[in-house]
Amino acid sequence: MLRVMVLVSGGGTNLQAIIDAVQAGKITNVELVGVLSNNKTVKSLERARNAGIPAVSVSPKDYDNRDLFNEAFLEKVDAFAPDLIVLAGFLVAIPPKMAARYSGRMINIHPSLIPSFCGVGYYGLKVHEQALARGVKVTGATVHFVTEGMDEGPIIAQKAVYVEEGDTPEILQKRVMEQAEWILLPQAIDDIANGRVVMENGRAVRK
Numbered sequence: 293m294l295r296v297m298v299l300v301s302g303g304g305t306n307l308q309a310i311i312d313a314v315q316a317g318k319i320t321n322v323e324l325v326g327v328l329s330n331n332k333t334v335k336s337l338e339r340a341r342n343a344g345i346p347a348v349s350v351s352p353k354d355y356d357n358r359d360l361f362n363e364a365f366l367e368k369v370d371a372f373a374p375d376l377i378v379l380a381g382f383l384v385a386i387p388p389k390m391a392a393r394y395s396g397r398m399i400n401i402h403p404s405l406i407p408s409f410c411g412v413g414y415y416g417l418k419v420h421e422q423a424l425a426r427g428v429k430v431t432g433a434t435v436h437f438v439t440e441g442m443d444e445g446p447i448i449a450q451k452a453v454y455v456e457e458g459d460t461p462e463i464l465q466k467r468v469m470e471q472a473e474w475i476l477l478p479q480a481i482d483d484i485a486n487g488r489v490v491m492e493n494g495r496a497v498r499k
């Protein structure tokens with residue numbers, strides 16, 4: 293069984309999709325060992341506890357500087373001894389030391405077709421605002437391995453979603469979640485847990 297830990301910042305609908313997929317047997321060979329949030333009050337922690345998964349928080353606000361936070365953050369993650377870390381709407385930059393330690397063992401979901409609308413400053417609703425401002429007709433979501441550069445790691449899977457006339461950022465965000473994110477992320481976890489996807493020589497390789 294792969295020990296999977298999920299990192300979240302917000303509402304946690306992707307976390308819920310993962311929990312549901314494990315419970316429905318759509319993700320196999322996985323034990324959800326922990327959820328970590330950078331925010332003490334989020335709904336995600338409740339979702340985790342409702343599913344019987346240990347949930348912890350660690351906030352940059354509680355530390356005098358970024359180095360001290362990064363140290364505490366890494367310590368909390370290491371304590372769960374995860375085989376795979378899943379960033380499911382986690383909006384804190386991953387410290388380089390952590391990216392190196394979990395190389396090939398950490399994945400992220402991003403709500404666009406990378407390399408469009410990604411990198412520093414592109415997160416959550418902002419991604420959809422920018423996609424609408426640019427007038428793209430197709431957007432989507434991407435699951436990728438995490439490396440030091442933000443949203444730069446090897447791409448595991450992508451799914452396209454159409455933009456429709458009259459879309460607001462909120463409407464588009466919901467469609468991208470429903471049609472892409474909640475499907476792609478559980479699938480990628482199942483693929484990794486069952487040895488069908490690995491990171492090799494800086495690429496995501498399907499076996």
Ligand code: GAR
Binds near residue numbers: 401
């Ligand atoms: C999701 O759309 C996820 O793709 C995005 O944040 C949202 C979290 O929603 N992540 C990023 O933008 C990462 N750069 P959720 O808390 O309901 O899963």
